[in-house]
Amino acid sequence: MDLSDRPRAALGVWPTPLQFVDGLWMKREDLSGFGFGGNKVRKLEFLLGAAVARGQQHVVTFGALQSNHVRATAAACARLGLHLDAIAVQAVPRSDADYTGSGNALLTELFGATRHVVPDDDAAGALALELLAEHGDDLAIIMPGGSDRIGALGHVDSALELYSQLEFEPYEVVVAASTCGTMAGLVIGLAAAEVDTVVRGVCVYHSREETEATLRALLAETADELGVAVPDDDRWILDDSQFGPGYGIPTEAGLAEIHRLATTAGITLDPVYSAKAYAAIDRDPDRRRRTVFMHTGGGPSLFAYRSALA
Known part of the structure; x- marks a missing residue:
């Protein structure tokens, strides 16, 4: 193949x-x-390769506050010169500082993404629609997990x-x-x-x-x-x-x-x-x-x- x-x-x-x-x-x-x-790096090679081929400059993706996928997408967008809006959903019942501010959450911001914390999937979808209205065809939407x-x-x-x-x-x-x-x-x-x-x-x-x-x-x-x-x-x-x-x-x-x-x-x-x-x-x-x-x-x-x- x-x-x-x-x-x-x-x-x-x-x-x-x-x-x-x-x-x-x-x-x-x-x-x-x-x-x-x-494992997300391999997915992003194809997903962002397709976005670059389409000439898109803005990306939005989704994940939990400690999403490995969102962190990897932020790093990939930094490498490729793309802007990422990272929508972080409060999918795990934790609000302590370790969970909300360290690990992947910290790295996502360090890689330069604009990070939006929302309470649930409905709020994530609504925000994605706002970003789509703002950027139109210039926005690449990457599904949770890049899947x-x-x-x-x-x-x-x-x-x-x-x-x-x-x-x-x-x-x-x-x-x-x-x-x-x-x-x-x-x-x-x-x-x-x-x-x-x-x-x-x-x-x-x-x-x-x-x-x-x-x-x-x-x-x-x-x-x-x-x-x-x-x-x-x-x-x-x-x-x-x-x-x-x-x-x-x-x-x-x-x-x-x-x-x-x-x-x-x-x-x-x-x-x-x-x-x-x-x-x-x-x-x-x-x-x-x-x-x-x-x-x-x-x-x-x-x-x-x-x-x-x-």
């Missing part, structure tokens, strides 16, 4: 490493080399890159499932490469039912964008075993994995996404040796969760 004809902004450092750590293989998207890294049919191409690309690095056929590829752009891209890319493996998405944002609806829609849209068949259902599975109390709320299992991996491998997970996904990985040593974990980054949010980690 050739993506070379797609408009693309040069942001990340590729390929990201595939390392054997803690008894499994870890695809280090946290080391994507730009704006504190993470649409263009953003997902970034992880079709990561799947093809992973295929080129593999010397075995994985038992499964494990990734946090939120807005599902990363998971959809992986499923389609691995199917295109004819890798006979399952992508396990660990639900961290919505219930399994809501996540499945999001994933199915995005698989269909991305397959249509590429002119390929929608992959069969046996290529993916959704796992809500680590969802816990809800989005942005750490779990004991996830926090334990953060401490264990930090003190044994010097690698940080984040409490919102990667730690929950990591806690869902099979403990069986044989299966673990054939598992690939997509480390989606999120390190800056550790500072916002200082009290939970202490």
Whole structure:
């Protein structure tokens, strides 16, 4: 599958490493080399590449107060000379200074974005409409998580890159499932490469039912964008075993994995996404040796969760 004809902004450092750590293989998207890294960089290369190709100078995107996506978008817009309006939704029930003013919130402003804090999705939508009325066709609207049919191409690309690095056929590829752009891209890319493996998405944002609806829609849209068949259902599975109390709320299992991996491998997970996904990985040593974990980054949010980690 050739993506070379797609408009693309040069942001990340590729390929990201595939390392054997803690008894499994870890695809280090946290080391994507730009704006504190993470899985959003690949999406933004395609999303902002398309915006630049259209001649757009203004961007608006959305996320929670500690959104990795918003932080990465702010860094990318700074690199490309675009102005970002970052709409931060109070989606997590916290108002302490660590959460509202450090980590990704601090970095988003440091990268030069205009940050708007709103109480809910309805207010976010209303503000986006105001910005659209102001800027018209000059405004590029990037969906939460960068998850649409263009953003997902970034992880079709990561799947093809992973295929080129593999010397075995994985038992499964494990990734946090939120807005599902990363998971959809992986499923389609691995199917295109004819890798006979399952992508396990660990639900961290919505219930399994809501996540499945999001994933199915995005698989269909991305397959249509590429002119390929929608992959069969046996290529993916959704796992809500680590969802816990809800989005942005750490779990004991996830926090334990953060401490264990930090003190044994010097690698940080984040409490919102990667730690929950990591806690869902099979403990069986044989299966673990054939598992690939997509480390989606999120390190800056550790500072916002200082009290939970202490």
